Amino acid sequence: xxxxxxxxxxxxxxxxxxxxxAAALVRAEHATTVWNxxxxxxxxxxxxGARAAATAGDAVxxxxxxxxxxxxxxxxxxxLDPLADELAGRTLINLxxxxxxxxRALAAWAADAGVAYxxxxxxxxxxxxxxxxxxxxxxxxxxxxxxxxPVLDVWGTSTYFGSDAGLASLxxxxxxxxxxxxxxxxxxxxAMVAPAGVTAGEFAAMAAPWQTAMTGAFQGFAAVVDGGDYxxxxxxxxxxxxxxxxxxxxxxxxxxVSTDALAMVQRLMRRQIDxxxxxxxxxxxxxxxxxxx
Ligand code: NDP
Numbered sequence: 001x002x003x004x005x006x007x008x009x010x011x012x013x014x015x016x017x018x019x020x021x022a023a024a025l026v027r028a029e030h031a032t033t034v035w036n037x038x039x040x041x042x043x044x045x046x047x048x049g050a051r052a053a054a055t056a057g058d059a060v061x062x063x064x065x066x067x068x069x070x071x072x073x074x075x076x077x078x079x080l081d082p083l084a085d086e087l088a089g090r091t092l093i094n095l096x097x098x099x100x101x102x103x104r105a106l107a108a109w110a111a112d113a114g115v116a117y118x119x120x121x122x123x124x125x126x127x128x129x130x131x132x133x134x135x136x137x138x139x140x141x142x143x144x145x146x147x148x149x150p151v152l153d154v155w156g157t158s159t160y161f162g163s164d165a166g167l168a169s170l171x172x173x174x175x176x177x178x179x180x181x182x183x184x185x186x187x188x189x190x191a192m193v194a195p196a197g198v199t200a201g202e203f204a205a206m207a208a209p210w211q212t213a214m215t216g217a218f219q220g221f222a223a224v225v226d227g228g229d230y231x232x233x234x235x236x237x238x239x240x241x242x243x244x245x246x247x248x249x250x251x252x253x254x255x256x257v258s259t260d261a262l263a264m265v266q267r268l269m270r271r272q273i274d275x276x277x278x279x280x281x282x283x284x285x286x287x288x289x290x291x292x293x
């Protein structure tokens with residue numbers, strides 16, 4: 001298949017993300033059928049060239065490739081369970097955010113129903129779909145990924161992680177875990193400087209390049225974790241980091257803001273220090289994370 005080949009594709013779910021995915025398919029001139037539980041959400045897409053289906057069953061029957069982008073696993077099951085017979089012999093790609101176990105269970109359901117299945121995790125917000133920086137993670141059927149990769153690429157960079165249908169979701173949620181902690185850290189900084197009259201916008205202008213530069217440390221931490229030796233020379237020790245973080249916590253308290261976001265990191269460090277690993281590197285806190293206290 002070339003990128004110019006039109007594929008009959010149906011998108012079930014026209015929320016913010018499903019609509020963006022469908023619009024990109026229409027722009028790429030794929031024959032796109034769309035369905036949404038509530039009326040009215042297909043209108044813009046129809047104006048752009050999509051075809052609206054009256055029911056989810058009609059949408060499935062219209063598509064060789066069926067994309068689901070609904071709220072959660074329960075809504076996917078609610079919509080697809082009654083359509084197993086119609087889906088048999090077709091290909092299903094679920095881009096709804098689900099847990100790894102939910103993805104594996106849906107893959108097993110699809111296998112029983114004779115449906116080729118690929119699971120996806122969207123690493124983008126709707127406005128990014130089809131533009132730079134948009135990335136979608138996939139796992140499940142390699143045959144599906146290989147056959148439809150040119151279609152998937154209209155949404156962003158497509159990355160395949162292997163036949164375990166839960167892996168894309170696992171990567172997705174692990175990456176989001178890092179994002180939420182980073183956002184909390186940024187907003188903690190915003191709250192710290194606010195009493196000094198610094199706006200969030202002014203702080204963001206400083207924080208964005210700083211945080212970006214700090215991601216350069218990831219590979220160094222990764223090398224220590226993968227090597228399994230937290231005593232490697234040249235790292236900042238947990239004892240050093242504990243003093244540094246203690247200073248930030250004290251300054252936060254002086255500014256009258258919560259120290260909760262930082263206390264979480266301090267707890268992870270202290271468990272390793274208390275276990276006698278204070279001279280070892282910061283990467284050692286992964287041992288606190290791997291063994292819940
Ligand atoms: P929205 O809340 O905008 O849309 C949810 C969609 O699910 C709507 O089409 C809604 O239909 C449908 N839906 C909910 N429950 C049911 C049900 N029981 N039966 C049928 N349809 C149902 O969410 P998004 O489009 O933003 O997100 C969709 C998926 O994409 C989610 O899993 C989300 O985690 C994921 N995602 C979203 C991102 C984002 O930035 N928005 C980023 C990455 C992933 P109705 O209109 O009738 O309510």
